[in-house]
Amino acid sequence: MTLAYRGTHYHGWQWQYANELYKGPPPPPGHGIPTVQEKLIRAFTYVLGHPVQVVGSSRTDAGVHAKGQVAHFDTFREHIPPEGIRRSVNHQLPDDILIRAIEPAADDFDAILHTRSKRYQYAIWNAEDRPLFNADLYWHRWQTLDIAAMRQAAALLVGTHDFTSFAKAGHGRQSPVRNIHSLDICQRGPKIVIGVEGNGFLWRMIRIIVGTLVEVGLGRYGPDRVQQMLKATHRPDAGPTAPPQGLYLQWINY
Amino acid sequence: MTLAYRGTHYHGWQWQYANELYKGPPPPPGHGIPTVQEKLIRAFTYVLGHPVQVVGSSRTDAGVHAKGQVAHFDTFREHIPPEGIRRSVNHQLPDDILIRAIEPAADDFDAILHTRSKRYQYAIWNAEDRPLFNADLYWHRWQTLDIAAMRQAAALLVGTHDFTSFAKAGHGRQSPVRNIHSLDICQRGPKIVIGVEGNGFLWRMIRIIVGTLVEVGLGRYGPDRVQQMLKATHRPDAGPTAPPQGLYLQWINY
Numbered sequence: 001m002t003l004a005y006r007g008t009h010y011h012g013w014q015w016q017y018a019n020e021l022y023k024g025p026p027p028p029p030g031h032g033i034p035t036v037q038e039k040l041i042r043a044f045t046y047v048l049g050h051p052v053q054v055v056g057s058s059r060t061d062a063g064v065h066a067k068g069q070v071a072h073f074d075t076f077r078e079h080i081p082p083e084g085i086r087r088s089v090n091h092q093l094p095d096d097i098l099i100r101a102i103e104p105a106a107d108d109f110d111a112i113l114h115t116r117s118k119r120y121q122y123a124i125w126n127a128e129d130r131p132l133f134n135a136d137l138y139w140h141r142w143q144t145l146d147i148a149a150m151r152q153a154a155a156l157l158v159g160t161h162d163f164t165s166f167a168k169a170g171h172g173r174q175s176p177v178r179n180i181h182s183l184d185i186c187q188r189g190p191k192i193v194i195g196v197e198g199n200g201f202l203w204r205m206i207r208i209i210v211g212t213l214v215e216v217g218l219g220r221y222g223p224d225r226v227q228q229m230l231k232a233t234h235r236p237d238a239g240p241t242a243p244p245q246g247l248y249l250q251w252i253n254y
Numbered sequence: 255m256t257l258a259y260r261g262t263h264y265h266g267w268q269w270q271y272a273n274e275l276y277k278g279p280p281p282p283p284g285h286g287i288p289t290v291q292e293k294l295i296r297a298f299t300y301v302l303g304h305p306v307q308v309v310g311s312s313r314t315d316a317g318v319h320a321k322g323q324v325a326h327f328d329t330f331r332e333h334i335p336p337e338g339i340r341r342s343v344n345h346q347l348p349d350d351i352l353i354r355a356i357e358p359a360a361d362d363f364d365a366i367l368h369t370r371s372k373r374y375q376y377a378i379w380n381a382e383d384r385p386l387f388n389a390d391l392y393w394h395r396w397q398t399l400d401i402a403a404m405r406q407a408a409a410l411l412v413g414t415h416d417f418t419s420f421a422k423a424g425h426g427r428q429s430p431v432r433n434i435h436s437l438d439i440c441q442r443g444p445k446i447v448i449g450v451e452g453n454g455f456l457w458r459m460i461r462i463i464v465g466t467l468v469e470v471g472l473g474r475y476g477p478d479r480v481q482q483m484l485k486a487t488h489r490p491d492a493g494p495t496a497p498p499q500g501l502y503l504q505w506i507n508y
Contacts, residue, residue, distance in 0.1 A: 006387050065387070095389045133260050133319070135349045137387060 001086075001103075003040075004067050006096040007244070008136040010036050012062045013069075018053065026051075036060075036097060040071070043092035047085060048075050057111040057252050058118065061204070063244035065137070067121075068100075068251035072111040111252075117181060119197040119250040122210045122242065127190035138191075139210075139246035145217030147187055152223035153216040154183040154194075157209060157230075164233035166209055167202035168241070176202060176233070183209075195250070204241055212239030255340075255357075257294075258321050260350040262390040262499070264290050266316045267323075272307065280305075290314075290351060294325070297346035301339060302329050311365040311506050312372065315458070317498035319391070321375075322354075322505035326365040365506075371435060373451040373504040376464045376496065381444035392445075393464075393500035399471030401441055406477035407470040408437040408448075411463060411484075418487035420463055421456030422495070430456060430487070439467075449504070458495055466493030 015038040017026055029042060037054055044052035056071040077085075082102040090099050125131040125138035126145055157180055164176040180198040187193075194213065196206050216223050216239075229238045269292040271280055283296060291308055298306035310325040331339075336356040344353055379385040379392035380399055411434055418430040434452040441447075448467065450460050470477055470493075483492045 004386050006389075095384060096386060098383055098386050100383070129352055129354070130349060132258050132350060132352050133391060134387075135260075 001071055001073070002100045003069050003071065004098050004100055005036050005065065005069070006136075007036070007060060007063050007065045009096060010034055010039075010062065012064065013037050013056050013058065013060045015041065036066075039093055039097055040089075043089045044073055044075075044085075046092055047088045048077050048080075050075070050077075055111050057115050058249050060247075060249055061244050063136070064247045064249070065245075066249040069249055070111050070115075070252045070254070072105060072109055114254050115200065115252055117197060117199050117253045118201065119195060119253075120201070120206045121248040121250045122194040122196070122206060123246045123248065124192040124194070124210075124214070125190055126187075126192050131190075136245045139243055141214060143218055145192065145214065146219060147185060147192070147217065149219070149223050150213045150217040151185050153213055153226045154185060156223065156226045158183050161230050162233055163202055163205055163230070165229045165235055165238040166205050166212070167235065168204040168208075169235060170203070173202060178202065178205070185213075206247060207242040207244065208235075208238055208240075210242040210246070214242065215239040255325055255327070256354045257323050257325065258352050258354055259290050259319065259323070260390075261290070261314060261316065261318045261320070263350060264288055264293075264316065266318065267291050267310050267312065267314045269295065290320075293347055293351055294343075297343045298327055298329075300346055301342045302331050302334075304329070304331075309365050311369050312503050314501075314503055315498050317390070318501045318503070319499075320503040323503050324365050324369075324506045324508070326359060326363055368508050369454065369506055371451060371453050371507045372455065373449060373507075374455070374460045375502040375504045376448040376450070376460060377500045377502065378446040378448070378464075378468070379444055380441075380446050385444075390499045393497055395468060397472055399446065399468065400473060401439060401446070401471065403473070403477050404467045404471040405439050407467055407480045408439060410477065410480050412437050415484050416487055417456055417459055417484070419483045419489055419492040420459050420466070421489065422458040422462075423489060424457070427456060432456065432459070437463075460501060461496040461498065462489075462492055462494075464496040464500070468496065469493040 011033040013036045015035045018037050018041060037056060040054045041052060044054060052073050054071050054073045056069055058069060060066055086099050086102045123138045125140045128142045130140045131138045160177060160179045162176050163178050167176060178198055178200055182197045184195045194210055215221060265287040267290050269289045272291050272295060291310060294308045295306060298308060306327050308325050308327045310323055312323060314320060340353050340356045377392050379394045382396045384394050385392045414433045416430050417432050421430060432452055432454055436451045438449045448464055469475060
């Protein structure tokens with residue numbers, strides 16, 4: 001399934017009780033902090049009438065949004081058309097989570113393992129006045145940003161690199177090497193959208209890249225500095241982490 | 255001053271303790287239900303250092319937004335430039351209220367009495383899927399709407415009429431006669447925006463007009479029916495009241 005959500009009111013994707021290591025029964029609704037995965041598991045379990053595990057490709061952080069998250073689930077209710085499941089589950093879900101499509105997959109399909117590439121967007125509101133009606137959908141930076149310098153720095157990040165400097169410590173991945181396929185910056189009126197496409201990303205990687213590019217845009221250091229940052233493989237050498245509310249998981253390619 | 259706000263988290267404009275009939279001291283912050291006027295009075299009083307009364311032209315209902323509300327206040331701090339007051343007060347205000355401009359007015363200026371005309375917008379999200387990222391900024395109607403029929407009905411409401419059928423009982427105004435200068439309906443993708451301009455409006459009038467136009471769009475009755483509704487001067491003869499989250503006070507003309 002492909003789904004979208006507004007992350008504002010959720011503590012991210014991951015539900016602690018959906019972890020394989022948790023052996024007990026699911027806790028009653030309202031127990032613990034709300035997550036997107038919890039809402040989905042409860043809605044699918046209600047509609048299909050059997051326990052359902054929902055496995056999402058990206059474990060988005062608290063406050064991060066998704067336009068095209070991909071997840072899989074198993075069911076033996078093969079007689080219900082996917083569109084019927086989609087409508088029923090959407091009816092059970094809160095207003096800020098929406099399943100866009102459900103389609104049958106191969107028996108061995110795995111939303112996490114079979115990911116080939118992903119694209120994220122980061123939205124900045126670059127105007128003196130704050131984004132009144134969309135405060136939870138943008139990062140507000142009122143200062144003038146040098147977009148040309150940001151694009152120069154962005155170009156230096158494209159390609160295969162060790163992104164240790166651009167990842168939160170404890171990301172838990174074996175290799176810190178990732179391939180960024182493209183990194184584009186678009187400006188339209190007060191909106192600046194940074195799009196990042198790659199084969200995978202480390203923990204907080206997009207937000208640290210955006211935080212660093214904004215520092216370049218403010219003139220705090222030159223675009224070439226990102227090369228030194230990559231070489232250093234030391235998190236404090238890169239820029240700050242941008243806040244979560246501007247980040248969107250746009251699509252996942254299989 | 256001209257100001258904008260997202261009404262989602264407020265019980266409308268009016269603060270009960272800002273009523274002239276209330277003689278006591280202002281209650282401590284956090285007392286009672288939050289309103290836009292309360293936030294403004296507290297921010298202005300803090301910045302200017304003397305009690306400030308903020309008088310708004312439109313008493314918008316709970317959940318209703320404003321792009322161009324107009325309000326006035328008195329101060330003897332004439333040496334502070336209006337732009338300085340604006341920035342300081344914006345800094346004190348919550349994220350969902352923003353003062354766009356402050357300018358000196360004539361001593362006898364009154365934001366309520368001197369209103370010449372107003373424009374409201376009503377935004378409908380007309381698509382099967384709900385407006386995920388903007389659930390509190392649209393009225394979601396997934397059904398196909400006959401825009402041509404809605405425009406026909408809208409044209410019949412333009413002009414000077416007794417709008418008793420289109421007002422919530424107890425509107426408290428001496429005359430139920432109002433002049434609608436224009437009523438236009440624009441459609442772009444899933445968005446339908448109904449704009450209403452007039453010399454003034456009765457309580458809930460825009461939302462009842464929108465609710466009625468949508469019934470026409472659904473084919474529940476023909477466009478000509480609105481003429482009978484106007485003649486009836488009886489609230490139950492008109493359509494239902496549209497919900498508040500689609501309504502925006504766009505501008506006020508003096």
